Amino acid sequence: MNAPNQTISPNCSDCPIRHRAVCARCEADELQTLEAIKYYRSFEAGQTIIWSGDKMDFVGSVVSGIATLTQTMEDGRTQMVGLLLPSDFVGRPGRSGTPYDVVATTDITMCCFRKKPFEQMMANTPHVAQRLLEMTLDELDAAREWMLVLGRKTAREKIASFLSILGRRDASLKQDGNSGPMVFDLPLTREAMGDYLGLTLETVSRQMTALKKDGVITLDGKRRVTVPDMSRLMEEAGDDADGGVFA
Amino acid sequence: MNAPNQTISPNCSDCPIRHRAVCARCEADELQTLEAIKYYRSFEAGQTIIWSGDKMDFVGSVVSGIATLTQTMEDGRTQMVGLLLPSDFVGRPGRSGTPYDVVATTDITMCCFRKKPFEQMMANTPHVAQRLLEMTLDELDAAREWMLVLGRKTAREKIASFLSILGRRDASLKQDGNSGPMVFDLPLTREAMGDYLGLTLETVSRQMTALKKDGVITLDGKRRVTVPDMSRLMEEAGDDADGGVFA
DNA sequence: CGAGCACTTGATCGCTTTCAATAGCTGTGG
């Protein structure tokens, strides 16, 4: 409510998400154009950034923090449909609203552009449009992976899949390319994990306990997870342990 | 196995998917460029068009017929992650394979482009890239809608949701804008519907019977469906009956 | 110290799956 809407690095070249965000492909001169129209906004944990159905006059990238995209049915059942980590893009050029609630899970800072200027920019600088297409295709792939999890996996496999996705994303962010035990923090409550996986919070809790008891993971507090053997976790997730890499 | 790979309309302006496919935004001169590199391929019902993990040296649009995108786990559980109807696009520019099986559900004809020339075309003619971005964003929205269905809806709601999606898509294809009873054919077996919805074929069958018994739908044979009251169906699907339109 | 919140754990219920038998349709060959 009282978060300042001005902040940090006005300089794109120092930006922590410079190489992964929608601007990743931009040349120096294109960055300048973006720099001229960008502005930062911050939200506190728990704040709703955009309400489903609302008009949305900006688009933007998550710079730091985490947000979720959720859909809610009239009777309150909710399903998370997107987990927005730093560098992820929010908003849809060419459409005035989102059909999802966008909610800050942690304190979050976004790099925003008013929609109209951004759309013009897209038309003029192919690098932005290209990168956005690539990111959207990646998100579509992720959504389809997620559909397999939701539709066909057991509760235990769902939890293991979620942990393995999270672990890999975390590792790629830290450039932590190698093996050995993997440690990361859960950015979500048990309830939010349930909303991600189509489970109740009780089932999430039970399966976390079960995985811990079976030595697949270790818990340090409620949120810090250690995975001693990643291939074991992927087995539990029902995925090929070899990772199934494609060119 | 013996389907001829040559056919029909070499003329884009007569093409039935001209206004919805990846070429929808193209001007006459751009169409000519596409026309020069396109070729048709046909597949018979049941044929696998692309195997998961295979190298894929073309991209293309479905001209007529229906195909599915599916993921399969090692133990055989399968989840459909895409239903490809006429005008839908297959393949991912900038990547050499799909992680999904693409299977022809009916006899199908596709309008194909070798990947390299198509990628060049994309770089040169923004109208193609623009349209592809728009279509990908639409697919992402559809995938997210689908995730709510998979994660949170009951079997009955899943079936009702599927029928309502199918009905609306069919109506928009026929420009059948108005109300009154809606009639269409199911393009999928009970098993494929189960793979779409994360259900077993038995549950699909039971819920179809139940919806029929309750007067929500009428069945004419196993495949022809009549929906006397669309808003009733959408209620059963757990969706807002008013359709929740966004600008 | 007590309120509020996230989480854990237990007991029971019910929906969907699983296993199994049967029906209906289509095409093939005697």
Place this chain on the structure above:
DNA sequence: CCACAGCTATTGAAAGCGATCAAGTGCTCG
């Protein structure tokens, strides 16, 4: 023409998994 194989779909009965309802624990913050 009918019998039969093969496939899709329906229906029944039983089992199992996750949801629901209900306490209870542990932590943080006033």
